[in-house]
Structure formats: structure tokens, C-alpha cells
């Protein structure tokens with residue numbers, strides 16, 4: 735922003751070195767990791783088919799399946815290494831997991847002030863294609879009858 739001092743010192747700019755992570759950033763990252771592990775352990779204690787998992791507000795209000803419907807149960811199934819059931823809950827979530835992992839890695843790297851990041855150089859056409867696929871997935875999973883009903887969240891066991 736204009737008017738604010740550049741946080742990079744001239745020496746850092748000249749050498750290309752990156753300042754060490756802030757002390758608070760490490761605590762934030764550690765707290766986030768602890769929260770993630772705790773949430774994973776709590777989710778593992780709940781059966782993937784349990785209705786006690788959080789439901790989707792849009793689904794409760796309208797009966798429609800949004801793009802994320804079934805993602806929590808898919809994550810729960812993945813924690814149990816039940817890949818087929820995870821796909822049945824939400825195939826888009828499972829397919830997007832590598833991208834989600836990269837984004838999470840980059841976010842943690844940014845919080846820690848680390849220069850190591852995974853570059854995501856995706857042409858705009860690919861990005862828009864992915865958005866179009868997600869929109870199509872969301873529309874199709876709300877259609878009745880085969881084969882579209884298999885895109886809606888469902889139990890296979």
C-alpha cells in the first residue's frame with residue numbers, strides 16, 4: 735500500500751534472503767496443526783454414515799446438493815482409507831484433494847514465512863474449465879435417475 739514502509743530491508747533485497755519466520759507465526763502454525771489433528775481424531779470417532787456429522791444448511795433448506803455436500807463424510811472415509819466410499823460421498827472433493835493440499839501447504843509456508851512454495855501455474859483456460867466442471871458436477875448431482883444419482887452423496891456400504 736502506498737505510504738507504508740517496505741518491510742524488506744535493503745540488505746535482504748540485495749541478497750535475496752528471506753527474513754526468519756516470526757515467533758508468533760510458528761505458534762499459529764502449531765496451533766493450526768494441533769487443531770487439524772484434533773479434528774481428525776474427533777471425526778475418526780464418528781462413523782462416516784452417522785447423521786451426527788454436520789449437515790449442509792443449503793441441503794436442509796432446499797433439499798439440493800451443493801458442490802460441497804458429502805465432503806465431510808468423504809474426508810471421514812478417507813481417514814479410514816475407504817476411497818470408494820469417499821468418492822460416493824463427494825467425488826469432486828476427492829479429486830480436488832491434491833489442489834487443496836497444495837493450497838494448504840502454501841498457506842502454511844506463508845504463515846511460517848518460508849520461501850518454499852509449490853508453484854501453481856495454471857493457464858486461465860484450465861482454471862475456467864475446472865470451474866465449469868464444478869458447476870456441471872453440482873447441477874448433475876441434483877438430477878434424478880441414473881447415472882446422475884451416483885453423483886449425489888450416497889452410502890455404498
Ligand SMILES: [Zn+2]
Pocket residue numbers: 790791792793798799800801802803804
Ligand atoms: Zn451442501
